[in-house]
Amino acid sequence: MxxxxxALNQEVVSCRACPRLVAHCEEIARVKRxxxxxxxxxxxxxxxxxxxxxxxxxxxxxPGAHGANRTGRMFTGDRSGDFLYxxxxxxGFASQPTSSARGDGLELRDCRITAPVHCAPPDNKPTRExxxxxxxxxRRELTLMRNVQVVVVLGRIALxxxxxxxxxxxLEFGHGRVHQRSPVLICSYHPxxxxxxxxxxTAQMLDDVFLTxxxxxx
Numbered sequence: 001m002x003x004x005x006x007a008l009n010q011e012v013v014s015c016r017a018c019p020r021l022v023a024h025c026e027e028i029a030r031v032k033r034x035x036x037x038x039x040x041x042x043x044x045x046x047x048x049x050x051x052x053x054x055x056x057x058x059x060x061x062x063p064g065a066h067g068a069n070r071t072g073r074m075f076t077g078d079r080s081g082d083f084l085y086x087x088x089x090x091x092g093f094a095s096q097p098t099s100s101a102r103g104d105g106l107e108l109r110d111c112r113i114t115a116p117v118h119c120a121p122p123d124n125k126p127t128r129e130x131x132x133x134x135x136x137x138x139r140r141e142l143t144l145m146r147n148v149q150v151v152v153v154l155g156r157i158a159l160x161x162x163x164x165x166x167x168x169x170x171l172e173f174g175h176g177r178v179h180q181r182s183p184v185l186i187c188s189y190h191p192x193x194x195x196x197x198x199x200x201x202t203a204q205m206l207d208d209v210f211l212t213x214x215x216x217x218x
Contacts (some may be wrong), residue, residue, distance in 0.1 A: 009047035021119035042072030050112030062117035071118035083191040091210035114163030139165040155190035
């Protein structure tokens with residue numbers, strides 16, 4: 001019998017509530033990027049990944065077209081994932097610093113990764129309506145994650161999505177900003193190439209976020 005979180009993940013994978021996103025995911029999986037033309041793309045909603053009893057929950061944005069939409073695992077198979085998992089490994093939340101494919105041996109320790117949107121959106125920009133349709137999955141997941149002590153939101157959209165399902169009042173976003181509430185909320189820039197390649201987000205800056213999270217977990 002499936003656990004409640006596994007059952008929720010199955011619902012996510014089978015969801016077709018957003019026609020634009022469904023069409024985009026399937027088109028990307030059909031056309032493919034030249035470097036991955038011999039691979040079979042996932043091409044559908046990407047479930048949450050990690051420890052169901054985690055005390056750290058990471059809220060991202062949405063799957064990358066040729067990353068998670070290809071591999072079927074959050075932040076797996078692209079440079080954003082490389083950046084994120086290296087920091088999680090350094091803080092003791094991941095069993096290895098790389099994440100290339102499902103079945104590569106990676107395990108998250110006391111950590112789980114979710115997103116307010118589970119389908120890859122065109123130009124990495126989900127609409128407000130698409131975020132709203134996916135909101136119930138995030139709300140249910142947060143309800144089932146009963147051990148969470150620290151939440152890290154990756155970007156402003158993640159912060160607003162998290163606030164919308166928890167009823168949290170407006171909070172200031174800033175990289176490394178810690179909001180002392182229950183659970184504790186930490187803001188971080190998203191490890192997108194736009195942020196990492198311009199130096200807006202450095203490896204040390206992201207390491208500091210997850211070392212802070214580690215120190216806050218009781």
